[in-house]
Amino acid sequence: MTARSPAATGDPLPPDTVPLGPAGSSSQLRLMWVQFKRHRMAMVSAIVLIMIYLTAAFCEFLAPFSPIAFNPRYTYAPPQQLHLFDRDAAGQLVFMPHVNGYKVTIDPVALRRTFIVDDKVKHPVGLFVASEPYQMWGLITLRRKLIGPLVKGDPMYLLGADRLGRDMLSRILYGTRISMTIGLIGVTLSLVLGIVLGGLSGYYGGWIDHIIQRTIEFVLSLPTTPLWLGLAAAMPTNWPPLRIYLCITIILSLIGWTSLARVVRGRFLSLRTEDFVTAARLDGAGESRIIFRHMAPSFISHIIAEVSLAIPGMILAETALSFLGLGLQPPMVSWGVLLQEAQNIRAIATAPWLFAPGVAVVIAVLALNFVGDGLRDAADPYRQ
């Protein structure tokens, strides 16, 4: 794959040789990248997506608190604003990040607690603050967090608190890991199934194609939501959370492989009749060489694009299942689990910030869709 540029030598060129542009020696990857860069939304979304996955990888360090740390004093505490500057004694503006404290009043009639921001009380906030020891990836013990209150025990709820006074921001950051990876693992599984079955179906045709296509039609005819519900309900509740997580991904990919298999089959069918594949046969190429060396490079890019469009479906399915209480269960934290908190009227009325995980879902799904769109446009740089 070295991009060796041909040196101009004194050889006479044939009469109809045109000077080749710089595109002449670029590989497919280079052309795809140039094409992808032209898609503005996809570029922005790709950056957002990278940030989301970095969050998923380093959520323990990024989250100010543990997702299960609770504080009954701050039940349904509203989001605080992060102030960066403060006035010192002389009235000068100085850099001192802080959040204001809360004043809690209790309505004597309704016994409802209301939080009022107290300008007088300032809780200083810092970067790389000391914290309770925690395990990074379950391996390394760390004692510092990216951001947190300088004084241990000070309240800092940048996205508010939930029913038990747990920090929503920390929980959303932790939820990123489960929600974003469930899509990846599920799609990987569907991809393997889809490529193998779709490839067999498209390349060999005939009765193999018949059987696989009828199977796909059967799977697609099953009503998905009741099927998920049934399978999820069949899982014993006393299973460890990790096993439930794996089972959920398997359930999701059992449905998801069908569309990928159809895409792969369609690609195979259309490529099989291409002249260059016939040419490869006449050039004496064997079956596996035709498939992997001649055909695969022409559709692998399409499949990558298709996959990036399939991940949002998985994320949404997990969110929906967990929201209904049939997917992941607490104490696991995923965006769907978090949204369970937003099921009742009271939450909507008094604590709208409980919808924040929904916003996270929307951002992630939109970003994936745009990136998928961009990839699909870039997948075939030669058809321009």
Add this chain to the structure above:
Amino acid sequence: MTETDGDIVLEVRDLSTWFETRHETVKAVDHVSLTLRHGRTLCVVGESGSGKSVTARSILNIVPKPGRIVTGQVILHNSTLEWAGGKPIDLAALHPRGRRIRTVRGREIAMIFQEPMASLSPVHTIGSQIVEAIRLHRRMNQAEARALAVEMLDRVRIPRPSQAVDSYPFEFSGGMRQRAMTAMALVCEPKLLIADEPTTALDVTTQAEILELMKNLQSLYGMALMFITHDMGVVAEIADEVAVMHQGRVVEHGPVNAIFAAPQHPYTQRLLNSVLVLERRSHRALGRSLRPGADTILDVENLGMRFDSRRGLFRTSGEGAVQALDSVAFSLARGESLGIVGESGSGKTTLGRCVLRILEPTSGRIRFKRRSGEPVDLAALPAPAMKPYWQAMRLIFQDPFASLNPRMTLLQIIGEPLRNYGVASGSELEHRVATLMQRVGLSPETMRRYPHAFSGGQRQRIGIARAIALKPELIVADEATSALDVSLRAQILDLLLDLGHELELSYIIISHDISVIRYMCDRVAVMHRGRIVEIGETGSVCDDPQHPYTRSLISAIPKPDPRQRGRTGRIRYQPNGAN
């Protein structure tokens, strides 16, 4: 210049249409001026990418994005439109999507496109589409419009017009569709008809019919005709005046006889020369005589190929089977080139693919004799046993774009057969590919480039290099030059002829274009509906055809000489029991 005689229908003055993208500006039409006169035909001729279609679209102000008319005027004289008040109109100055230009399109200027199927709606009947065109521009009720539609279909000589008016486009053949399009274009009796390669997608016999129809309609209606084509034969047949376009500019402009007899511009001379070269047998082929006592390399007997309709789980079979080849027999001597000519659907491509066993023939024998060895019946071999024979018999494809894998470099493409047959690898492979590239006229430095960097002619050279890599004995060339501009055709054919000498190759040249076959083949077989109707020496078949179908085919080919116009009569072939 501004003084106009009453004859002038439309004047294009200094027209420039540019396509501006972020990186570059393509001057598709560059300061073009044309004059179209009442009752006269102007042929705009040029190779692909010369800007002839964009000129036509600029006249109607339907330039596709990101194209834009930059300068110039398109003056329509003597329009009958009320809003113009009898004054000349500058079409280029009108808003492209405005109401005024819409009254011009179809009413004053009509256009026919290359692909009739794409310009007719498949879900409406021919009649309803013509009626719609009529009622858009004329005050007529439904019944009157329908009567006019039937009359128009009759004018364009569609048989049984009162029934044809209710048929759908898919029920029509390609030629009938183009007739229907012409009928639709002429309903409002436009002053100018623009025909953009209307016969390119058609067979030569159908093309001859359409050209004749256009001439008759022009004398009937007296409209100006702007005829866009790349085929000098068609130009000689139909033009009064010719404008030769090259890279967006009109390089030469004049009466047809003057252009053909004494072309002034070097490009015109080159273009005409490349057409005339193909009018006779190549001197390279003439100098080549068969070795006396040459053995027979290929002997095909009773070859039959039937495409059965797809049989499925719930489908009944038996209907819709097509007999693509019907007891085809020929033999080919070593070093000989045999041309196979026929119209689309005659089975010539199927024949080529059956000989190579890419398709499985349903019956017959294909005896192939390698230089060292006994004749082997390829049709009887099991499919995996074909691999060694594909080393000795190779295929050159029609489409130079689809037949090269876009994801592989030239080194990989040309080296693929060498590698797969274990002939060479590593630096030896590179060396061999370099030699092959040099032989076909490509610079070996470009071997690490991808095919998309090469032009059509260069790509066909890549395909040839791949075909000769294994030093084959027989090459089947399936329409190897029909995707190329005419100026490149002779170059590629000459290359094939030279290689034939060098490697003692036998050729089967499949083409719809008889000039290609006359240029390089020793013998020719004429195919019609899956059968070889005539086979013989190229010269005798072309000059003195025996079978009535061959006669009709030869007589339909437009001669690139305007002086011969009307001298040769058209012969129509009506086989028994067929339409």
